[in-house]
Amino acid sequence: MITISLILIGLSAVLTVFRLIKGPSLFDRLVASDTLSVIGMAFLLVLAEIVQTTSYMDVALVYGIVGFLGTVTIARFFMRVSK
Amino acid sequence: MTVVGEILMLIGGIFLFLGSLGLVRMPDVYNRLQTGTKASTLGAMSIGLSAIFLLPGAAGKAVLLVVFIVLANPIASNTIGRSAYLSGIKLSEKSVSDAWGVQASGEAGMVEGAAADATITGAAPEATDNKGA
Incomplete structure (x- = not known):
């Protein structure tokens, strides 16, 4: 079951990178980047459960915080009020 | 307990995959936001809950991670949607x-x-x- 979950996480990362490359506007790419950080967090959690090492969970927490702050900052920075 | 953790991990993987599939197939920024953050939140939350069962020594860290995911992801998606709308990104033509x-x-x-x-x-x-x- 862990193998199936890892395969699904890898497939979802591939699909998200497809949207990150192809996305027509900046906000599509931003959504894909946010989803990719969540997927990376989930992968680090699965890795921590496979190798039975709790240090990877700290890495996942810091990665999630950095991804969240980056997403919010970029979204606020590129907000252009039209008219 | 191990079986419960593995089932939760499988559910998390399935939801992450479905969220990314919707991210590719949806026609619009707002629909992509819907699938890309809600389903991913549920998937990552489920994988974080499976860490409670599969890694019982770090249950506190797992609960902290789940709480962080639940708090942070809707805020990020709200900010993206708000700034996309204020920037004048059009809705899809099929929106009602x-x-x-x-x-x-x-x-x-x-x-x-x-x-x-x-x-x-x-x-x-x-x-x-x-x-x-």
């Missing part, structure tokens, strides 16, 4: 309602003050219902 646009279009165009009022009061769906009736 635009509550914020109906609320803000009393004046000419999208005025930021009216949009901010609609955000704060949160009365946009009721306004749409009144206008439709």
Whole structure:
């Protein structure tokens, strides 16, 4: 079951990178980047459960915080009020 | 206990995959936001809950991670959607309602003050219902 979950996480990362490359506007790419950080967090959690090492969970927490702050900052920075 | 953790991990993987599939197939920024953050939140939350069962020594860290995911992901998606709408990204042609646009279009165009009022009061769906009736 862990193998199936890892395969699904890898497939979802591939699909998200497809949207990150192809996305027509900046906000599509931003959504894909946010989803990719969540997927990376989930992968680090699965890795921590496979190798039975709790240090990877700290890495996942810091990665999630950095991804969240980056997403919010970029979204606020590129907000252009039209008219 | 191990079986419960593995089932939770499988559910998390399935939801992450479905969220990314919707991210590819949806026609619009807002629909992509819907699938890309809600389903991913559920998937990552489920994988974090599986860490409680599969790694019992770090249950506190797992609970902290789940709480962080639940708090942070809706805030990020709200910010992306708000700035996309205020930047003038058009909705898809198959969309059936635009509550914020109906609320803000009393004046000419999208005025930021009216949009901010609609955000704060949160009365946009009721306004749409009144206008439709």
